[in-house]
Amino acid sequence: MSCLQKSPWIIHYDASSCNGCDIEVLACLTPLYDIERFGIINTGNPKHADIFVITGGVNEQNKVVVKNIYDQMPEPKVVVAVGICAASGGVFRECYNISGGVNTVIPVDVYVPGCAARPESIIDGIVTALSILEEKRIAMKKRQIGAVQ
Amino acid sequence: MELLLLFLIFFPLLVAVLLLGVRSERITEIIVTAGALLIGIGTVYLLIATIGMGAVFFATDTALVNLILLILEIGITLFILYLCIRYQQRLVALLTCIQIAIIIIAETGIVGSDHATTSGLGLFFDEFSVIMALIIGIIGSLICVYSIGYMRDYHAHHPDIPDRRPVFNFLLFLFLSSMFGLVFSNNLLWLFFFWEVTTLCSFLLIGYSRTPEATRNAFFALLLNLVGGIAFAGAILYILSAAPSGDYLELSTLTAVGPDLVLFALVPAGLISFAGLTKAAQMPFSSWLVGAMVAPTPVSALLHSSTMVKAGVYVIVRFAPVLEGQFIGMLIALVGGVTFLLASCIAITQSNAKKLLAYSTIANLGLVVACAGVGTTEAIWAAILLIIFHAVAKSLLFLCTGTVEHRIGSRDIEDMSGLFVTMPKVATMMLIGMAGMFLAPFGMLISKWATLRAFVDASPPLGIILVLLLAFGSGVTVFFWTKWMGKLIGYQEEKTPVETGVNRSEWTALYLLTGFVALVAFCFPVISSGLLESYLMNVHHATAASLNHLLFYDDLIIILLMLSLIVVMPLSLYFFRHTWKKSYKKVPRYVCGRPVVSPHSFTGSMSVKQELFLGNYYLEQIFGEVKMIRIGDLTTIALIAILFAAVIGVVF
Amino acid sequence: MDLIHIIYGLSFIVFGPLIGGIIAGLDRKMTARMQGRVGPPVLQPFYDIIKLFSKEKIAVIYSESFWVLAYLIFIVITGMLFFAGGDLLLVIFALTLAHVFLILGAFASSSPYAHIGAERELIQLMAIEPMVILTAVGMYQVTGSFFVTDILSHAGLLVLVLPGVFVGFVYVLTFKLRKSPFDLATSHHAHQELVKGLTTEFSGPTLGMYELAHLYEIVMLLGFVYIFFGMVPAIGILAVIIVYFLEIFIDNATTRITWQPALISAWIVTLVFGGLNLVALYLL
Numbered sequence A: 001m002s003c004l005q006k007s008p009w010i011i012h013y014d015a016s017s018c019n020g021c022d023i024e025v026l027a028c029l030t031p032l033y034d035i036e037r038f039g040i041i042n043t044g045n046p047k048h049a050d051i052f053v054i055t056g057g058v059n060e061q062n063k064v065v066v067k068n069i070y071d072q073m074p075e076p077k078v079v080v081a082v083g084i085c086a087a088s089g090g091v092f093r094e095c096y097n098i099s100g101g102v103n104t105v106i107p108v109d110v111y112v113p114g115c116a117a118r119p120e121s122i123i124d125g126i127v128t129a130l131s132i133l134e135e136k137r138i139a140m141k142k143r144q145i146g147a148v149q
Numbered sequence B: 001m002e003l004l005l006l007f008l009i010f011f012p013l014l015v016a017v018l019l020l021g022v023r024s025e026r027i028t029e030i031i032v033t034a035g036a037l038l039i040g041i042g043t044v045y046l047l048i049a050t051i052g053m054g055a056v057f058f059a060t061d062t063a064l065v066n067l068i069l070l071i072l073e074i075g076i077t078l079f080i081l082y083l084c085i086r087y088q089q090r091l092v093a094l095l096t097c098i099q100i101a102i103i104i105i106a107e108t109g110i111v112g113s114d115h116a117t118t119s120g121l122g123l124f125f126d127e128f129s130v131i132m133a134l135i136i137g138i139i140g141s142l143i144c145v146y147s148i149g150y151m152r153d154y155h156a157h158h159p160d161i162p163d164r165r166p167v168f169n170f171l172l173f174l175f176l177s178s179m180f181g182l183v184f185s186n187n188l189l190w191l192f193f194f195w196e197v198t199t200l201c202s203f204l205l206i207g208y209s210r211t212p213e214a215t216r217n218a219f220f221a222l223l224l225n226l227v228g229g230i231a232f233a234g235a236i237l238y239i240l241s242a243a244p245s246g247d248y249l250e251l252s253t254l255t256a257v258g259p260d261l262v263l264f265a266l267v268p269a270g271l272i273s274f275a276g277l278t279k280a281a282q283m284p285f286s287s288w289l290v291g292a293m294v295a296p297t298p299v300s301a302l303l304h305s306s307t308m309v310k311a312g313v314y315v316i317v318r319f320a321p322v323l324e325g326q327f328i329g330m331l332i333a334l335v336g337g338v339t340f341l342l343a344s345c346i347a348i349t350q351s352n353a354k355k356l357l358a359y360s361t362i363a364n365l366g367l368v369v370a371c372a373g374v375g376t377t378e379a380i381w382a383a384i385l386l387i388i389f390h391a392v393a394k395s396l397l398f399l400c401t402g403t404v405e406h407r408i409g410s411r412d413i414e415d416m417s418g419l420f421v422t423m424p425k426v427a428t429m430m431l432i433g434m435a436g437m438f439l440a441p442f443g444m445l446i447s448k449w450a451t452l453r454a455f456v457d458a459s460p461p462l463g464i465i466l467v468l469l470l471a472f473g474s475g476v477t478v479f480f481w482t483k484w485m486g487k488l489i490g491y492q493e494e495k496t497p498v499e500t501g502v503n504r505s506e507w508t509a510l511y512l513l514t515g516f517v518a519l520v521a522f523c524f525p526v527i528s529s530g531l532l533e534s535y536l537m538n539v540h541h542a543t544a545a546s547l548n549h550l551l552f553y554d555d556l557i558i559i560l561l562m563l564s565l566i567v568v569m570p571l572s573l574y575f576f577r578h579t580w581k582k583s584y585k586k587v588p589r590y591v592c593g594r595p596v597v598s599p600h601s602f603t604g605s606m607s608v609k610q611e612l613f614l615g616n617y618y619l620e621q622i623f624g625e626v627k628m629i630r631i632g633d634l635t636t637i638a639l640i641a642i643l644f645a646a647v648i649g650v651v652f
Numbered sequence C: 001m002d003l004i005h006i007i008y009g010l011s012f013i014v015f016g017p018l019i020g021g022i023i024a025g026l027d028r029k030m031t032a033r034m035q036g037r038v039g040p041p042v043l044q045p046f047y048d049i050i051k052l053f054s055k056e057k058i059a060v061i062y063s064e065s066f067w068v069l070a071y072l073i074f075i076v077i078t079g080m081l082f083f084a085g086g087d088l089l090l091v092i093f094a095l096t097l098a099h100v101f102l103i104l105g106a107f108a109s110s111s112p113y114a115h116i117g118a119e120r121e122l123i124q125l126m127a128i129e130p131m132v133i134l135t136a137v138g139m140y141q142v143t144g145s146f147f148v149t150d151i152l153s154h155a156g157l158l159v160l161v162l163p164g165v166f167v168g169f170v171y172v173l174t175f176k177l178r179k180s181p182f183d184l185a186t187s188h189h190a191h192q193e194l195v196k197g198l199t200t201e202f203s204g205p206t207l208g209m210y211e212l213a214h215l216y217e218i219v220m221l222l223g224f225v226y227i228f229f230g231m232v233p234a235i236g237i238l239a240v241i242i243v244y245f246l247e248i249f250i251d252n253a254t255t256r257i258t259w260q261p262a263l264i265s266a267w268i269v270t271l272v273f274g275g276l277n278l279v280a281l282y283l284l
Helices: A020-029 A060-072 A084-088 A119-148 B002-020 B025-050 B062-087 B090-107 B127-157 B165-184 B188-209 B212-242 B251-255 B259-279 B287-294 B297-306 B308-318 B327-348 B353-374 B377-408 B424-438 B443-457 B462-489 B504-540 B544-548 B553-575 B577-582 B625-651 C003-034 C044-053 C063-083 C088-108 C112-143 C148-152 C163-176 C204-227 C233-253 C259-283
Strands: A009-014 A051-055 A078-082 A098-100 A110-112 B056-060 B120-125 B596-598 B601-603 B609-611
Touching: A009 A020, A009 A060, A020 A051, A020 A078, A020 A119, A051 A060, A051 A084, A051 A119, A078 A084, A078 A119, A084 A110, A110 A119, B002 B025, B002 B120, B002 B165, B025 B127, B025 B165, B062 B090, B062 B120, B062 B188, B062 B212, B090 B212, B120 B127, B120 B165, B127 B165, B127 B297, B127 B308, B127 B377, B127 B504, B165 B188, B165 B297, B165 B308, B188 B212, B188 B251, B188 B259, B188 B287, B188 B297, B188 B308, B212 B259, B212 B287, B251 B259, B259 B308, B259 B327, B259 B353, B259 B625, B287 B297, B287 B353, B297 B308, B297 B353, B297 B377, B308 B353, B308 B377, B327 B353, B327 B462, B327 B625, B353 B377, B353 B443, B353 B462, B377 B424, B377 B443, B377 B504, B377 B544, B424 B462, B424 B504, B443 B462, B443 C088, B443 C112, B462 C088, B462 C112, B462 C259, B504 B544, B504 B553, B553 B577, B553 C063, B553 C088, C003 C044, C003 C063, C003 C204, C003 C233, C044 C204, C063 C088, C063 C204, C088 C112, C088 C148, C088 C204, C112 C148, C112 C163, C112 C259, C148 C204, C163 C204, C163 C233, C163 C259, C204 C233
Parallel strands: A009 A051, A051 A078, A078 A110
Antiparallel strands: B056 B120, B596 B601, B601 B609
């Protein structure tokens, strides 16, 4: 496991979630599940983060915000869409104010289904994201070496 | 050598009179630049020619000079009285009459038998005089050069103010002349005369614009300086009544008295130090300096930060051998220390750049006064270093502020945001000046370090109180300087550079002064060993052991290393900035994910544009000016009252 | 300064972050245990820093990284100076210089969170500076020298004659280590404040430099604690452990306070504990 996989920092953003998935995400940080043992820290700051954990669907209000946060994260970065609303809009998919899942705005790497997604699934999702993160890191490094040459 | 001293005193006077009659800008520029150049060269020549000479005295026809000076003083008094009548300033008129009355009584020998008939050693120089002369001659001349460009812009910006530039230039050079006279005078009567001339110059220059505010502040400055002047005159009266022969009117004799005459010397030491306190704007006399900031910037830079107020601390440092270890010395040191802490605190709350610089000046002068009051070898070493570094760095800052004010139209710190983009050269110079004021390993820091050590070694319980005042004040100064520096380097896109309009005379002064800040920081060990050590040995009877204790070799190496690093690093940033810039991908600031539209706004919820303004903390509630001044004034008035009680106690 | 001391100073460059990292890792482990959690592995700080250096370089303004680099360099210099037995006053002033660079780095980006974080960091600096200076003065009064070599070789446990100064120093140590209740400007990982306060706009390698500098700083500050007990090394190390444990405990037991009580309480503690201690030294 590379250092990137051993120290993934997350930023958690609630797009238009009902807060159900958010509570489950925060539950992961509590002593019961304790994702800090994986080195995961919930920084509130995209510039410090590697994994973008996003809940809730996307609407016109928060489209720019999601894009903005995603752009402010340094490579390599992954997006984990937690809950069915983030995946596809969920129950609210047909509503007038929801555009759909998060993948309408930014590329998503891992989908964690559920309503609300359980902490075990979320942790599973993040651990899956770790290996994707590592792939991206290796690819980025190859690009950098390529650029120098 | 005597000729050189007389040249330095009279040549600026000549230039001043010349400038009074010239109206053409071109010719004024030539005369000022030539005059400044000659004065600067003169002082450097003085330094080179007199290294290692120690103190040198020149015999003079004291009686004749005293008479001439007395007539001139009466003339000045009449002129001030005329202005008082015209502007209905009764209190000032009263004080100036009291002052001249005391001097006339002293000089005409109503008190004692005839005196001062013998020729005395009125003119002199020693290492400290040479240092002061360098400050006056180099920094002072540069400021005069700067004022050419500045005053042109000043009158362009303020067409309602009558253009009296010949008078302005006359006063600047008259001031230089009288400052030279002050530092080369060994006779207290002459020192007093030059002291009065500087007060007069300050008064007329503050009131230059003739607005009601300027006039009010000018008379207020005159009032407070006259209070000091009366004390000074009183000291002279006391000396002559106790020792009519006039021997003790000579500074060298008075400050070198043995233990049997210390009580006698303490009275003039206390009174003249009090005069120094008023001139150096220590509390409770600090408000005149803050009010004097209405004057054009060259005046603030020359008189009210680097030179005239230094005259105030100059006399206190001169009397330090008398004050050392004495109760009166302790009181003076405490006044200085309290002023340092409280003025620094007030500086935090100021957003007007010139007022901030004024309070910072008052604070630093307080530190010098505290060192002078302590009077030990180490303290005087620190005091003189403080004087040098402060003069250089503060004048640079004032001149930069003046230039910035004319370009951006404001002297408020909050408007200087992103100055690094709009005026890169001036902003860099300001950063250097500010670094010179408080950062390790620049000069002021070295002085503060020496000051701390001097206080720690001073006799209890004074030392501890001074250490506490310095420790607290030191942290406070970091706050307001760094805050200002942060404002300058803030990132602002889309701002157009406005530096092109700056006048070449202003650039000359700014570049040279920046160079001097760096030069003095690197050369301070040379200054210390070349000039200060012999001064301390002669005047303060420092032993070789105590001199070695001043600056350890190890410390010196580290300071020089740090300095070099601080020079290398920004240079490398400058040279590699393009590669550096390219290797970073630009991202917007984080405002909770909201798109940042411009430096001053972002798109809030409901897509409403929100203004964004980043102001500084001014901590008004804790360090409010009114509260601090009240505390300071009460404390220092109490201390000074005790001082006068002590002086009166000694007299009777 | 003789060769052995120069070697001590230089070895700080290598061993500083190693020891600092382990201390920081133990810090997080202990904090986790106090909260009933498992916590990250002890080597976690190293993983964090190495990860940060492998990230893409992004910045609001590229000069941020210059200021943070300057901060790192000067923290290293400060620590080297300290461990080489140099002049304590110079160490303190160099430390202030380093922090000024950090604050300028935060100001450079003109971002709201970083800006307020910088202002708060300045207030913190103002709060701790008097106490740190008084510490140096106290040691000078007792041992007659500002040099760390002389202070360490002083016969007698300094803390016995400088108890007030020691208490005051530990109080301001809380500020410096960025522990509650004084973690106003930026804070350690789990406690967010102003998003990330001072360090909000730092990213990737820049943030890595900042974290690295913090490790150096931890070691140097604990060194300060050590010299209070310098005469007996075993007691010194024990004292360092106890003080650090105390800091962790206070961190977990308290919440953050606002800057007004932080500043005023620090100054009162300085005046009362530090000032009275020094006065007592004069009288006794």
